[in-house]
Amino acid sequence: MVKEELLTLLHDEEVRRKIVEIVRFGVKSPASKSARIAAMKIDLLFLLCDGDIREEILKIVQSDDKISAQSAKNPVKPKTSAKATPQTEKPKQITSTGADTDIMALRNKIRSRLTNKPAPEPSPVVEDEKVDEPSDLKFTYISEKICPICEEKTRIVQCKTRLVADTLDIDFCMHYKNFNPYLYTIWVCEKCGYAADETRFQDRYADKVRKGVRKFLSENDMRTPFVETRTAEEALAFYESAIFFNETFEMSKGRQGGLYQKMAWICRIEGDVEREKEYLLKAAELYEVSLDSERYPIGKVSDTAATYIVAVNYFMLKEYDKASYYLNQIVGNPNLRSTAPKIHEKARHIWQDIRAMKIKK
Ligand SMILES: [Zn+2]
Known part of the structure; x- marks a missing residue:
């Protein structure tokens, strides 16, 4: 998997959600089953379920290095990614029950x-x-x-x-x-x-x-x-x-x-x-x-x-x-x-x- 492929995957909503889950719940959060996803995405999701990979991601997230996130709909080419502004998504709220x-x-x-x-x-x-x-x-x-x-x-x-x-x-x-x-x-x-x-x-x-x-x-x-x-x-x-x-x-x-x-x-x-x-x-x-x-x-x-x-x-x-x-x-x-x-x-x-x-x- 080359860097650009990885970046594309990292812009995928489901992959991002999985990473948030790891950060939120740690190494032990279980795999989520997803249907109809590309083979490469399955690979990545599979890797994200691996304890070592999860630990590595947690280390990265907990380290002082600042990593800027990009919009999933507007992937920026790797060369210009340094200028991308950090984006924080507002959490969705449950509305059905008030x-x-x-x-x-x-x-x-x-x-x-x-x-x-x-x-x-x-x-x-x-x-x-x-x-x-x-x-x-x-x-x-x-x-x-x-x-x-x-x-x-x-x-x-x-x-x-x-x-x-x-x-x-x-x-x-x-x-x-x-x-x-x-x-x-x-x-x-x-x-x-x-x-x-x-x-x-x-x-x-x-x-x-x-x-x-x-x-x-x-x-x-x-x-x-x-x-x-x-x-x-x-x-x-x-x-x-x-x-x-x-x-x-x-x-x-x-x-x-x-x-x-x-x-x-x-x-x-x-x-x-x-x-x-x-x-x-x-x-x-x-x-x-x-x-x-x-x-x-x-x-x-x-x-x-x-x-x-x-x-x-x-x-x-x-x-x-x-x-x-x-x-x-x-x-x-x-x-x-x-x-x-x-x-x-x-x-x-x-x-x-x-x-x-x-x-x-
Ligand atoms: Zn709990």
């Missing part, structure tokens, strides 16, 4: 919340009961996981498994002494900024979804600094980020409902009643749509559990008619007495409470 306007605000929100935060204290080696201030670091640990989107290693804050629960609410919100594990439900990749709940993060992704998210992240920098502890506000921002990714690329109302439910729990634990109600309503509405249109189970949630959540949320929101409607679906189904005995019994109790209230009136 996410283009929200994403900047969301990104800035997460960023500013995290960057203004002082660095966390180093993790105590000894788990001493005498530590005065309760710190989440006693209840968490850091692990390394492979991001499902960029496939790079990222640090993840996980909760220790032997947490002793204090109380359990009717909607399954668990309370613990001095610790709120729901702050750490969302896993965030420190390399590319992708965020999803723990279960989703470790699940399989359709190629279309992975490609879509990756393309989006290559055009919108969503990365935030890694933090070991999260405040409620920071955690809520990560939930918003996870909901954004779901809404934009997967559109699973059931999963979104589950995320809003946990946002409600965070607000409950924080004592923010108004916001809790707002999120409970969102969760109920999303699950209602989901139950009519989506296949269950979704993650670990069965359709019975989702029906129960809708019922119990409306119950807590004092919308008793709506609550009764969904409770009837559980109480009135004799099969559930054996297949989902706990939910069936809980639903029966709430249903009886509502009936008692109606009789009193």
Whole structure:
């Protein structure tokens, strides 16, 4: 391949995108499959998938030498290339969902919340009961996981498994002494900024979804600094980020409902009643749509559990008619007495409470 051939290839949009991907995601980003491309282009794309070549490109890009880029539509002959002016393309924004306007605000929100935060204290080696201030670091640990989107290693804050629960609410919100594990439900990749709940993060992704998210992240920098502890506000921002990714690329109302439910729990634990109600309503509405249109189970949630959540949320929101409607679906189904005995019994109790209230009136 002579220099001019290489330059022509370097002006090719797909080749350029591939190089951006390497720079953005490093050596390990996988090959993209492209149809109907010239043989030479295949060669180059193939070479760009090679670890050594990628490393070399990264070295070039990270070096101090300034390389000017040229427009793909207006290739300049090698002799005059020195005069070419650097060209920066504006990243395309996603417009189909209106996410283009929200994403900047969301990104800035997460960023500013995290960057203004002082660095966390180093993790105590000894788990001493005498530590005065309760710190989440006693209840968490850091692990390394492979991001499902960029496939790079990222640090993840996980909760220790032997947490002793204090109380359990009717909607399954668990309370613990001095610790709120729901702050750490969302896993965030420190390399590319992708965020999803723990279960989703470790699940399989359709190629279309992975490609879509990756393309989006290559055009919108969503990365935030890694933090070991999260405040409620920071955690809520990560939930918003996870909901954004779901809404934009997967559109699973059931999963979104589950995320809003946990946002409600965070607000409950924080004592923010108004916001809790707002999120409970969102969760109920999303699950209602989901139950009519989506296949269950979704993650670990069965359709019975989702029906129960809708019922119990409306119950807590004092919308008793709506609550009764969904409770009837559980109480009135004799099969559930054996297949989902706990939910069936809980639903029966709430249903009886509502009936008692109606009789009193
Ligand atoms: Zn990632």
